[in-house]
Amino acid sequence: MTSAASSSPQAGAIGASLSNMLDEVEAQFTLSKDKLLELTHHFSELYTYGLGVKGADMPMIPSFVTGLPDGKEKGTFLAMDLGGTNLRVCEVKLKGDHTFEIRQQKYRVSDALKKGPVADLFEYMAESVERFLNEFGTETDAGEDELLMGFTFSFPVEQTTIDRGALLFWTKGFNCPDAPGKDVVQLLQNALDKKHIKVRVNALVNDTVGTLLTRSYQTGGAILGAIFGTGTNGAYLESIERIKKIKVSSQGQAGPTHMVINTEWGSFDNARTVLPTTQFDNFVDRTALRQRHHLFEKMISGMYLGEVARAVIIYLIDNLVLFSGFSSATLNTQYGLDTAYMSMIEADIDNGNPTSGSNGTREVLTQKLGLRAEHVSDVDVETVRRIVRFVGTRAARLSATAVAGTLIHTGNIQDDGTGKQVNVGVDGSLAELYPHFEERMRIALRDIVGEDAEKRVKFGLAKDGSGVGAALGAAAAKKQRTAGHRVEAN
Numbered sequence: 001m002t003s004a005a006s007s008s009p010q011a012g013a014i015g016a017s018l019s020n021m022l023d024e025v026e027a028q029f030t031l032s033k034d035k036l037l038e039l040t041h042h043f044s045e046l047y048t049y050g051l052g053v054k055g056a057d058m059p060m061i062p063s064f065v066t067g068l069p070d071g072k073e074k075g076t077f078l079a080m081d082l083g084g085t086n087l088r089v090c091e092v093k094l095k096g097d098h099t100f101e102i103r104q105q106k107y108r109v110s111d112a113l114k115k116g117p118v119a120d121l122f123e124y125m126a127e128s129v130e131r132f133l134n135e136f137g138t139e140t141d142a143g144e145d146e147l148l149m150g151f152t153f154s155f156p157v158e159q160t161t162i163d164r165g166a167l168l169f170w171t172k173g174f175n176c177p178d179a180p181g182k183d184v185v186q187l188l189q190n191a192l193d194k195k196h197i198k199v200r201v202n203a204l205v206n207d208t209v210g211t212l213l214t215r216s217y218q219t220g221g222a223i224l225g226a227i228f229g230t231g232t233n234g235a236y237l238e239s240i241e242r243i244k245k246i247k248v249s250s251q252g253q254a255g256p257t258h259m260v261i262n263t264e265w266g267s268f269d270n271a272r273t274v275l276p277t278t279q280f281d282n283f284v285d286r287t288a289l290r291q292r293h294h295l296f297e298k299m300i301s302g303m304y305l306g307e308v309a310r311a312v313i314i315y316l317i318d319n320l321v322l323f324s325g326f327s328s329a330t331l332n333t334q335y336g337l338d339t340a341y342m343s344m345i346e347a348d349i350d351n352g353n354p355t356s357g358s359n360g361t362r363e364v365l366t367q368k369l370g371l372r373a374e375h376v377s378d379v380d381v382e383t384v385r386r387i388v389r390f391v392g393t394r395a396a397r398l399s400a401t402a403v404a405g406t407l408i409h410t411g412n413i414q415d416d417g418t419g420k421q422v423n424v425g426v427d428g429s430l431a432e433l434y435p436h437f438e439e440r441m442r443i444a445l446r447d448i449v450g451e452d453a454e455k456r457v458k459f460g461l462a463k464d465g466s467g468v469g470a471a472l473g474a475a476a477a478k479k480q481r482t483a484g485h486r487v488e489a490n
């Protein structure tokens with residue numbers, strides 16, 4: 001055993017038990033090709049199931065967005081984005097040539113607002129719009145008589161038209177108790193009206209739907225929008241015929257043929273029939289806001305990934321094989337290990353820093369997590385790096401099953417002979433900043449769908465997807481209205 005604990009008479013035994021334990025934990029986090037295929041297959045099943053049944057665990061929510069932009073859309077729109085770490089107000093100018101200009105401002109949402117009466121939260125949102133308009137002076141385009149706003153609301157909503165939707169339940173740490181069941185567009189419009197702010201909210205767009213719309217606008221066509229940020233989710237374009245659980249009526253000439261579906265894949269396999277749940281996932285779940293809920297998301301996304309790593313670290317500390325059995329106040333705190341720290345540690349590995357001496361991992365452990373330097377041995381540094389890598393790798397490989405499931409469901413695995421590129425828009429800090437996320441996802445994708453299909457998939461960052469997506473949603477709603485289409489579920 002090469003170990004910093006080699007001065008201890010029991011070093012051999014300790015080293016061996018650490019190594020055995022780590023091997024055993026890593027094995028639980030390792031997903032074989034067969035497991036990936038099983039998960040992907042289950043994705044296809046749950047897609048079809050959720051399209052047929054209302055209230056499925058993985059809800060497959062119709063968005064009432066009935067087509068994808070091609071890049072020629074034009075106009076100035078406002079966007080409100082709630083559901084991430086910050087609330088954002090944006091002004092988006094779509095230029096009609098695949099490009100846009102965006103000006104935006106972030107506003108902090110306090111914990112009290114996240115969990116208090118919903119009216120307070122929406123009043124704060126209206127106030128933020130007011131502050132934004134005062135600062136940026138957004139005006140309507142020439143010839144337009146109203147300023148339209150798209151609302152990105154990244155929580156599960158039961159939509160009945162493009163501008164109406166009731167909150168099903170909160171996720172990601174929000175929990176205003178009187179909100180579920182209420183129409184969130186109406187809540188926002190009322191709050192704006194109360195302050196005499198001349199803005200009309202005409203589209204409700206999930207951030208995932210927004211990501212799909214944005215990537216389509218940028219490239220001329222995308223098949224999937226996927227979020228890997230605080231949470232994880234995906235949206236794709238579905239044929240209306242296959243959305244058996246709703247009957248769509250449309251006034252106007254030829255009705256629409258397709259509709260974007262917000263899968264809410266964070267809820268994939270809440271029943272845990274195929275998800276390889278470890279004791280560490282149970283640790284994360286037990287103290288989360290909602291148990292046995294969004295289990296897939298809890299293995300993947302930014303809000304939870306650090307918490308999974310923390311669970312493993314605490315386990316090893318409690319077994320006295322890490323940091324000589326010492327923890328820290330931060331490490332003992334729920335969500336104390338931010339996923340961003342994992343990114344730093346992955347970057348440190350990439351830099352090829354040795355485990356001894358000063359390195360990025362040691363810095364995170366002592367400066368960010370508050371461990372005492374004398375409790376962090378070289379072996380501990382190596383151990384933490386290994387944990388981060390297998391937790392991060394599992395997240396990427398699980399993400400690949402969602403992407404592959406969508407490719408299969410939409411018939412995009414088979415090359416149509418043209419070798420055409422399949423565009424997937426992604427957004428979120430994990431996708432953007434977590435080292436090797438795409439590369440690891442690709443390796444898994446290759447395992448699932450084969451190299452030919454994997455190579456045709458082009459991941460592209462739909463940065464600002466939720467802001468631009470809301471604007472594109474507002475543009476789509478305006479178009480539906482102009483065409484005399486009122487697309488409704490009945």
Ligand code: ADP
Binds near residue numbers: 085301303338433434
């Ligand atoms: P949202 O999904 O809320 O719109 P983001 O996409 O910015 O926002 O995701 C925020 C989440 O990403 C947080 O959970 C945060 O811990 C995590 N995060 C922030 N920076 C990084 C990073 N560098 N690497 C990995 N995760 C990060």
Ligand code: MG
Binds near residue numbers: 084207229427428466
């Ligand atoms: Mg976001």
